[in-house]
Amino acid sequence: MGHYVIRRILQAIPLLLIVSIVLFTLVNLAPGGPLAGRGQSRRLRPEQVAILKRQFGLDQPVYLRYIYWLIGNDWTKIDTDGDGIKDSPGQGKGILRGDFGNSYRTRTPVIESIGNALKNTVYLMSVTLLIVAIIAIPIGVISAVKQYSFFDIVVTTLSFMGQALPEFWLGLILLLVFYVWLKNPLTGESLLPAGGMHTLGVPFSPGDWAKHLVLPVTMGVVGWVTWYSRFLRSSMLDVIHQDYVRTARAKGLTLNKVYFKHALRNALLPLVTVFALDLPYIFAGSLYVEIIFAWPGMGRLYYQAAIDRDYPMLMAILTIGTMMVIISNLLADVVYAKLDPRIHYD
Amino acid sequence: MGCIVLGCIVLGVILAGLSPYDPTRSDTSVRFQPPSLSHPMGTDALGRDLLTRVLYGGRVSLLVGLSVMVITLLIGVPIGAIAGYFGGWIDNVLMRITDAALALPSLLVLILLSAILREVEAPFLKGNPVLTIAAVIGLLAWMFTARLVRASYLAIREMDYVTATRALGASNLRIIALHILPNAIGPVIVESTLEVAYAILEESGLSYLGFGIQPPTPSWGNLLSNATEYLQKYPWLAIFPGVMIFLSVISINYIGDGLRDAFDPYKVLQKMGEV
Numbered sequence: 001m002g003h004y005v006i007r008r009i010l011q012a013i014p015l016l017l018i019v020s021i022v023l024f025t026l027v028n029l030a031p032g033g034p035l036a037g038r039g040q041s042r043r044l045r046p047e048q049v050a051i052l053k054r055q056f057g058l059d060q061p062v063y064l065r066y067i068y069w070l071i072g073n074d075w076t077k078i079d080t081d082g083d084g085i086k087d088s089p090g091q092g093k094g095i096l097r098g099d100f101g102n103s104y105r106t107r108t109p110v111i112e113s114i115g116n117a118l119k120n121t122v123y124l125m126s127v128t129l130l131i132v133a134i135i136a137i138p139i140g141v142i143s144a145v146k147q148y149s150f151f152d153i154v155v156t157t158l159s160f161m162g163q164a165l166p167e168f169w170l171g172l173i174l175l176l177v178f179y180v181w182l183k184n185p186l187t188g189e190s191l192l193p194a195g196g197m198h199t200l201g202v203p204f205s206p207g208d209w210a211k212h213l214v215l216p217v218t219m220g221v222v223g224w225v226t227w228y229s230r231f232l233r234s235s236m237l238d239v240i241h242q243d244y245v246r247t248a249r250a251k252g253l254t255l256n257k258v259y260f261k262h263a264l265r266n267a268l269l270p271l272v273t274v275f276a277l278d279l280p281y282i283f284a285g286s287l288y289v290e291i292i293f294a295w296p297g298m299g300r301l302y303y304q305a306a307i308d309r310d311y312p313m314l315m316a317i318l319t320i321g322t323m324m325v326i327i328s329n330l331l332a333d334v335v336y337a338k339l340d341p342r343i344h345y346d
Numbered sequence: 347m348g349c350i351v352l353g354c355i356v357l358g359v360i361l362a363g364l365s366p367y368d369p370t371r372s373d374t375s376v377r378f379q380p381p382s383l384s385h386p387m388g389t390d391a392l393g394r395d396l397l398t399r400v401l402y403g404g405r406v407s408l409l410v411g412l413s414v415m416v417i418t419l420l421i422g423v424p425i426g427a428i429a430g431y432f433g434g435w436i437d438n439v440l441m442r443i444t445d446a447a448l449a450l451p452s453l454l455v456l457i458l459l460s461a462i463l464r465e466v467e468a469p470f471l472k473g474n475p476v477l478t479i480a481a482v483i484g485l486l487a488w489m490f491t492a493r494l495v496r497a498s499y500l501a502i503r504e505m506d507y508v509t510a511t512r513a514l515g516a517s518n519l520r521i522i523a524l525h526i527l528p529n530a531i532g533p534v535i536v537e538s539t540l541e542v543a544y545a546i547l548e549e550s551g552l553s554y555l556g557f558g559i560q561p562p563t564p565s566w567g568n569l570l571s572n573a574t575e576y577l578q579k580y581p582w583l584a585i586f587p588g589v590m591i592f593l594s595v596i597s598i599n600y601i602g603d604g605l606r607d608a609f610d611p612y613k614v615l616q617k618m619g620e621v
Contacts, residue, residue, distance in 0.1 A: 015446055023455070030462040164596035166547055168554050169570060169588035172577060176585075180578050280451055287453060288551060302454060303555065306461045314458065321451030329449075 004345040005334060012326045016319075023318050024066050027311055034058075034104045034309040054079045056104060069101065069315065070094050095319065101312035103305075110316045113301060120197060121297035124289070125282045127213055128220040136225045137264070140232025144240060144267075145259055155229065162226030171219040171292035178215060195294035216293040220286055231274060236267040269339055276332035280324040352597040355590065356408065358401050367395035381582055388582045390572065400587055403564035407546050408594065410480045410565075414545035415538045417484030422491025423534065427522050429492070430499025441496070444489045452486045456548065459485070460557040475559050483548050487541060494537055498530035532609035539602035543595045550591050566591045 034056070035049050053059050057068065057078060073090030093099035100110040143152040175194060182191040193199070198209050239245065240263050248258045287299030294300075298317065305313035337343045381388045388396050429440040459482045502508065503526065511525050546566075552558035553567025561568050566587045573583035608614065 015442075015449060019446055019449055023450075023458075026462065027458065160599065161592075161596060164543070164592050164599055166550050166588060166591050166595075168551055169584075169591065172570065172574065172584050172588070176577055176581050180581065283451075287457075288554075291555065303457065306457050306557075309461075318451065318454055318458070321454050322449055325449050325451055 001334070001337065001345060005330065008330050008333075012330070016322060016326065019322050020070075020315075020319055021066065023322075024069065024315060025062060027314050027318075028062050028065060030309070034311060068092060068094065069312075071096055072099060095316075100316035100319075103313050104310045105305075105308050105313075110312050113313070114298070114316060114320070117296060117298045117301040118283075120295060121286060121290070121299070122282070123197075124213070124216060124220070124286060124295060124297060128217050128224070128286075129282070131217060131221050132224040132228060135221065136228040136232060139225070139229040141236055141259055141264060141267075143229070144233045144236030145255075147237065152233075156233075159226035159230050162222050165222065167219065167223055168288040168292060170222060171215070171288060174215050174219055175292070195292070197295060216286075216289045216295055219292070220289050228271065228274075232267060232271055235270045236263065239263045239267045269336070272339060273332045273336045276328050276335055279328040279331070280321060283321060283324050349597070349601060351593055352601065355404060355594050355597070358404070367398040380580075388580070390580075390583055396569075396583065396586060399564040399569060400566070400590055403566045403569050403587065404590060404594070406476055406559055406563060406565040407549055407567070407591070409476050410483070410549040410559075411542040411546040411598075413477060413480035414484045414487065414548075415542050417480060418488040418491045418541055419534070419538055421484065421488035423495050423527075425488070426492035426495025426497075427499055427527070427530075430496035431503055431518070431522050431526065433500070437496075440492075444492050447486070447489050450486065456482060456486055456552065457555065457557055460552050464557060464560070475563065479549055479552065479558050480545070483545050483552075487544070491534060491537055491541075494533055495530060498533065499526055502526045502529055536602055536606045536609060539598060539605055543598040543602070546591060546595055546598075 035052055035058070057065060057073075060068070068090070069092075072092045072094030074093060076090060077086040077088060078090040079086050092101055095101075098111075100114075102108060103110050103113060106113065139155055143149075143155045146152055178192040179190045179194045183189065184191050192214055193212050196212060198204070198212055202208060240259070245258060245263050248262045249255070253262075283298060286295070286297060287303065289295060290297045290299040291303055301313070302317045304310075305317065333345070337345055390396055390399065425440050425444070429437040460479060463478050463482060499522075508521060508525060511521055516525070549558055549565065550567035550570065553565045554571045556568075556571060558567055559565035561572065569587040570584060573580075573587070576583055
């Protein structure tokens with residue numbers, strides 16, 4: 001197992017390098033570039049643009065930029081004042097030494113912004129996933145146990161509908177109903193806030209934070225619940241017709257115990273794998289939620305960076321995202337082998 | 347069921363030209379009309395008839411869906427077929443490329459590519475927004491088709507009839523295209539059908555974010571994007587395009603499900619009462 005993991009990690013390194021080269025070229029060769037947009041808001045003279053270009057190192061050829069990005073530029077001289085002369089040693093350490101560079105927009109380290117945004121995204125996603133588990137597990141189990149019952153048909157139809165629902169549109173409708181239409185009868189204010197993590201300028205109160213969670217979480221939950229409850233239903237159906245479940249029932253165990261303790265444990269096995277594969281979505285998958293409800297998380301950070309062409313930010317998020325995909329794939333295989341003793345890797 | 351709903355949508359979309367209104371010309375005397383007899387879905391900020399725009403938008407959205415399907419088939423089927431048929435190092439190389447493509451965080455790259463292609467005219471795409479967005483979505487979706495096709499070819503190439511055909515002197519290309527393909531295509535058709543639904547959702551999302559189809563050309567996504575501003579006062583602008591996306595995606599999914607059952611020999615026998 002150890003050997004297997006090491007081999008997979010070694011295989012992932014060239015993959016990551018190739019993907020990063022492709023992405024870096026794509027990001028850097030795109031026309032427009034980070035300085036094109038700046039001309040619109042604060043009109044910069046062409047010579048100012050040229051200075052900025054030299055300061056950001058955008059006058060260098062792409063392969064050199066990639067090398068600087070990968071291993072840093074503290075071993076060579078760069079042009080810090082933008083006069084066209086390479087005057088002082090660079091500061092960048094490169095991503096191999098954990099330095100993702102500075103954002104073009106804020107000029108602060110990219111990794112700081114990502115850290116802040118990631119905190120908010122993880123907060124949102126953990127609440128979302130907790131609620132998904134609370135809803136999806138009972139639904140999946142019951143609709144499998146009572147296959148083709150009224151409950152099962154209703155749930156299956158609903159989840160079919162849920163999968164066809166465009167996520168962002170659901171968000172808009174939620175806003176329409178709970179922010180625009182429904183008012184709090186006592187105060188006349190909107191029933192639920194339209195966005196943000198909490199009311200600005202108000203001291204911390206759990207009620208206020210919880211209120212701001214309701215709509216974004218609801219929007220996120222629907223897609224995940226339909227996906228996981230369908231999945232659990234089919235994996236539960238595979239399990240409940242096995243002999244050991246009949247044995248458990250023959251022993252006289254209560255139905256609850258048989259289904260939720262004996263059968264569910266095995267039915268959750270494939271679900272763990274699926275969940276591991278879904279991990280990257282926690283990182284940036286709540287993009288639409290964050291944009292519609294102005295949630296200061298990873299998705300919004302990336303969206304803003306894509307609009308600004310903030311190369312270091314884009315590359316950092318893309319690289320971390322790719323790593324997440326690779327790691328979660330590995331994790332899925334490892335966890336599955338750990339949970340299922342029949343599976344061996346050599 | 348699915349066929350009927352989808353049929354109605356397609357018919358409406360094709361007949362959109364019969365509408366008395368122009369999808370792009372504004373008429374400021376009738377701004378923000380609520381739904382009525384003369385404007386069944388109301389009018390938007392520039393006084394354009396929303397129904398007409400939704401139908402024209404449907405052309406774009408459905409066309410993107412179909413183009414994505416064609417693109418994923420054009421890339422995925424040859425790669426999967428060649429990898430599965432020849433095996434060995436060819437298989438290895440092609441599957442590593444597929445793995446690399448699968449390792450990309452798809453939503454992020456989707457946004458990046460469409461943000462780039464919004465400003466640049468790529469060759470072959472000729473600045474055609476529908477083709478561009480379809481190419482972007484297709485480039486990030488062919489891997490599933492390729493894997494599916496590869497798996498079928500791996501199994502089928504071992505069958506006796508393939509050996510017999512080879513003994514008769516058929517070329518590899520002929521075996522791949524004429525003899526194995528018809529037997530491998532079942533699951534691919536199901537997958538491609540669902541791909542259309544997926545592409546419609548992706549396109550609407552991208553256009554909603556402003557990275558997809560650009561106004562004044564309507565698409566279901568950018569209609570919703572415009573509607574966000576007016577959500578408070580003129581909610582119908584946000585409701586109707588979303589309902590259209592929902593209806594077409596759900597009907598395509600139902601059709602895909604039906605096709606899956608139709609291609610599943612066990613299910614067919616079950617229906618005929620043989621099992």
